[in-house]
Amino acid sequence: KAGVTQTPRYLIKTRGQQVTLSCSPISGHRSVSWYQQTPGQGLQFLFEYFSETQRNKGNFPGRFSGRQFSNSRSEMNVSTLELGDSALYLCASSLERGAPDTQYFGPGTRLTVL
Amino acid sequence: SQQGEEDPQALSIQEGENATMNCSYKTSINNLQWYRQNSGRGLVHLILIRSNEREKHSGRLRVTLDTSKKSSSLLITASRAADTASYFCATDAGGNNRLAFGKGNQVVVIP
Numbered sequence: 353k354a355g356v357t358q359t360p361r362y363l364i365k366t367r368g369q370q371v372t373l374s375c376s377p378i379s380g381h382r383s384v385s386w387y388q389q390t391p392g393q394g395l396q397f398l399f400e401y402f403s404e405t406q407r408n409k410g411n412f413p414g415r416f417s418g419r420q421f422s423n424s425r426s427e428m429n430v431s432t433l434e435l436g437d438s439a440l441y442l443c444a445s446s447l448e449r450g451a452p453d454t455q456y457f458g459p460g461t462r463l464t465v466l
Numbered sequence: 467s468q469q470g471e472e473d474p475q476a477l478s479i480q481e482g483e484n485a486t487m488n489c490s491y492k493t494s495i496n497n498l499q500w501y502r503q504n505s506g507r508g509l510v511h512l513i514l515i516r517s518n519e520r521e522k523h524s525g526r527l528r529v530t531l532d533t534s535k536k537s538s539s540l541l542i543t544a545s546r547a548a549d550t551a552s553y554f555c556a557t558d559a560g561g562n563n564r565l566a567f568g569k570g571n572q573v574v575v576i577p
């Protein structure tokens with residue numbers, strides 16, 4: 353089975369722009385979670401989608417949003433980019449067969465905001 | 467406060483030695499997981515231990531969990547240069563699929 357894929361792998365944007373990142377989960381996985389990783393804050397949970405519904409949300413401003421499609425693929429969007437949004441964005445998918453549930457991570461999208 | 471605070475933060479060892487890193491957390495958990503990350507890339511799942519388990523093995527990895535102390539340890543035996551990475555513990559205290567990660571341990575294995 354193919355692993356979790358994320359596109360693009362690298363992205364450079366300027367302040368004020370918006371960006372959309374994409375995540376394709378492992379085939380059959382219905383839950384997709386997003387995390388932000390920065391040197392200062394470490395790994396922080398953004399949100400989780402299951403069956404096209406946001407099920408969990410972390411403590412991030414409304415500029416961060418996401419969605420999930422019927423094929424479980426997910427996108428996250430960041431509007432009005434700030435310098436502090438520069439980070440590695442990781443998505444993870446899980447089978448959701450019942451707890452405990454292992455999350456499998458993609459390679460990440462490295463976003464640089466100039 | 468942040469869940470899962472690993473200790474120590476950085477570890478440098480010779481190839482063949484064992485590496486031990488610890489993780490503490492603050493709230494009740496259902497399970498705790500350890501992940502490895504190489505050079506800012508994706509996280510690789512290593513092992514999951516449930517709250518009713520005390521010890522688990524996977525290859526050269528040994529994880530212990532002490533729920534009374536709210537702590538876990540990861541032992542890598544007979545380390546190899548390829549084990550050079552950052553290691554994170556993560557708890558499910560935030561709810562299903564909402565992992566709370568620690569700050570990570572950077573391990574450098576010198577050939």
